[in-house]
Amino acid sequence: MRKSFDELTITDDYMFYRVMENIDICKTLLNIVLHDKIGTITDIQLQKTVTDAGNAKGVRFDVWAKDCDGTIYDVEMQAINKDDLAKRIRYYQSAIDVSVLEKNQPYEDLPDSFIIFFCTFDYIGKGLPVYSFKTICTENTNIQLADGITKIIINSKAAEKEESSALKNFLQYMNGKVSDDHFIQKIEGRIKEVKMSEEMRREYMLINSFERDARNDGWKAGIQEGIQQGIQQGIQQGIRQGIAQGFADGIMQTAKNLLKIGLSVENIAEATGLSREEIEKL
Structure with missing residues (x-):
């Protein structure tokens, strides 16, 4: 049973992308996760659909953002564990690459990309609040393949273990706790705006x-x-x-x-x- 409009929270897809369409909120949340490494956000698209890969399965991204350096950020909210997240992220990355590299463009033109899933459950099951993945060498884990891909799975259930107070506040907010933190209050304000919109x-x-x-x-x-x-x-x-x-x-x-x-x-x-x-x- 779908929630009524007035019951929606940040963990519901519709409310999440309506909140994240605010460029300032989107950039702030990305900086909280990525430790202030985000450039100026130049483009945000909601529910961006990629369906132009022949007969391949289409993809719909919750929030697709791009910064001034061309880096792409796919930001997703996931409240239900369907046990397919790892393969889903793999497919999302391939869809991003296919959608941005035009015919006859060299591979080095592929932009760096971040796929970030905010989850209300621990998909990996190891009790960490944040799981970040890059492509590393099996034989020597100090060697990283410079493919420009970063995949991040965030687990709100481990909010109390998060050292960053800003991220901890957001994870607690995902769990239903509203604090007086400035950023959380800004999100609350945006949610009220959305709910007032007929x-x-x-x-x-x-x-x-x-x-x-x-x-x-x-x-x-x-x-x-x-x-x-x-x-x-x-x-x-x-x-x-x-x-x-x-x-x-x-x-x-x-x-x-x-x-x-x-x-x-x-x-x-x-x-x-x-x-x-x-x-x-x-």
Whole structure:
């Protein structure tokens, strides 16, 4: 069951990226984690999607930031342990590389990158508040491969073990403890701004409605039918047909629901893929 809009906290995806779209908050949090090594943030994209790698699985990044040196930061909030984080980070890194290196560019043009996961659980299971990974030589761990990749998994459950007071305050905040720390209060202020926004409230309702319809029985039946057809007719074609047959009614109903809550025709068209004419006929 998804939380109501008013129940959202920093550990919920929607609230996390809405807070992090504030450049100052984003930069401050990155500096807290990376010990004041961040340059000027020049770009922040929320829910950035990379889907242009042929038939490969697409990736959606919570917060994608870039600094003045071209370094890329993927910042994620993870509240549920799906036991796939290590391989997920590996795939995210590959998606970052594919998305930024254009055809005929040399490999040395790949920017440095940081993938940072804030977790409400201890994925590694060793009781540390922060786990940082770089590529090192197995035979001599003093030798590091200069590939520019840093992966960081943060465990809020070990907040009391964190030596940095700033990071400790944030991890405790993830665990539900609100302190009078200036940065935490700034985040609290931003959360209040988000919750006062009727536009963001409607956006969250749209996301909930769309995801709920995507999980309904008709959608699942459509996927299964598509898979079965795919075995005989070609996987990709069969899945598309199955989705289209099982999901069409759900999309129309979703559009009707979104009209009822006052969403604009343009936003509904973007969310559902329906044309303006189809929506206006509902």
